[in-house]
Amino acid sequence: MxxxxxxxxxxxxxxxxxxxxxxxxxxxxxxxxxxxxxxxxxxxxxxxxxxxxxEDGAVVRLPSVGPVEVHPVTEDRIDDWLMLFDRDAFPDNPDWGSCYCLHPHTGDAPERPWRDVRAEMIERLRAGATVGYLAYAGGRVVGWVNASFRSSYAKYDGIDPEGPAPDTVVGVSCFVIAPPYRRHGVSSALLDHVVADGATRGARYVEGYPRRTPDGKDSTSFCGPRSMFEGREFTPVEEHEWFTLVRRPV
Incomplete structure (x- = not known):
C-alpha cells in the first residue's frame, strides 16, 4: 500500500x-x-x-465501450453502486477513494473514516435522500451521476437566492466514471437520462456546476465539462469562484 x-x-x-x-x-x-x-x-x-x-480496478482506457445503458439506483442496484465505488472508480486516484459522493450533501466537513461515509451513503440511497443513476457497458457498471434535488446539497446552499425553489431543481453535482470508460460519452448518457427523467420526479429544472477553468485532468472534471451542458441547452445563470451555475427546464 x-x-x-x-x-x-x-x-x-x-x-x-x-x-x-x-x-x-x-x-x-x-x-x-x-x-x-x-x-x-x-x-x-x-x-x-x-x-x-x-481500489484495484483497471486504469487503461479502452478503445471503445459499446452501447451504454442507464438505470436509477434502486435498492437492488446498491451492490452495483458499491462495486463501482469500492473498487473501480478511483484506482488512479486513491485520494478520492473515501468520497462515495457524500461531499455535495455535507459540504466541507472534517475527514471521516471511509467506512462511515460509505455506510451513510447506503442509508441515503435507501431512504431516497440521495438520488442517482448508474451507467452500464457490456453488463458492467462503469459510471455514476449524483442527481439529487439541490435542497439536499449543503455544498450549493444559498446559490441563486432569487431563482427557483431548491426542491424543484435537480442538481447534477458529480460524475464518477471508471478510468477505462472515460471520454467515451458515459457522462453524456447519464446527463441525458437525468434530463429525460426530471419531469417524472416532479422537478421543474435541471442544473449543473461545471468548473470555470478546466485543467484537462480527470480528477478535476467530476462536475462535467461546460460544453456537455451547453450542448443540451443549459444556459449560464451565475458565476461563482470555482464553477458556473447552468440550468435548463425539464
Whole structure:
C-alpha cells in the first residue's frame, strides 16, 4: 500500500498502515502550514492507504465501450453502486477513494473514516435522500451521476437566492466514471437520462456546476465539462469562484 501527500510532493510505501500514517503526518508538519488537526491528517492518510489496496480496478482506457445503458439506483442496484465505488472508480486516484459522493450533501466537513461515509451513503440511497443513476457497458457498471434535488446539497446552499425553489431543481453535482470508460460519452448518457427523467420526479429544472477553468485532468472534471451542458441547452445563470451555475427546464 502507499500514501501520497495532498501537495503531491512526497510518497510513502509499505505494508504497515500506521507506519505510513505517521510518516505522512511528519512530512505534512515539516513541509506544509495547514489547518488540519493531527487526527484529520491521520484519518485522511488511513483512507488513502486503504484505497490504494481496495481500489484495484483497471486504469487503461479502452478503445471503445459499446452501447451504454442507464438505470436509477434502486435498492437492488446498491451492490452495483458499491462495486463501482469500492473498487473501480478511483484506482488512479486513491485520494478520492473515501468520497462515495457524500461531499455535495455535507459540504466541507472534517475527514471521516471511509467506512462511515460509505455506510451513510447506503442509508441515503435507501431512504431516497440521495438520488442517482448508474451507467452500464457490456453488463458492467462503469459510471455514476449524483442527481439529487439541490435542497439536499449543503455544498450549493444559498446559490441563486432569487431563482427557483431548491426542491424543484435537480442538481447534477458529480460524475464518477471508471478510468477505462472515460471520454467515451458515459457522462453524456447519464446527463441525458437525468434530463429525460426530471419531469417524472416532479422537478421543474435541471442544473449543473461545471468548473470555470478546466485543467484537462480527470480528477478535476467530476462536475462535467461546460460544453456537455451547453450542448443540451443549459444556459449560464451565475458565476461563482470555482464553477458556473447552468440550468435548463425539464
Amino acid at each position: 502507499w500514501v501520497e501527500c495532498f501537495e503531491n510532493d512526497a510518497r510513502f510505501d509499505g505494508a504497515d498502515v500506521e507506519v505510513l500514517v505517521e510518516q505522512l503526518l511528519s512530512h505534512v508538519r515539516a513541509s506544509h502550514n495547514v489547518s488540519y488537526s493531527d487526527d484529520e491528517v491521520r484519518t485522511w492518510a488511513r483512507n488513502f492507504a486503504d484505497a490504494s489496496l481496495r
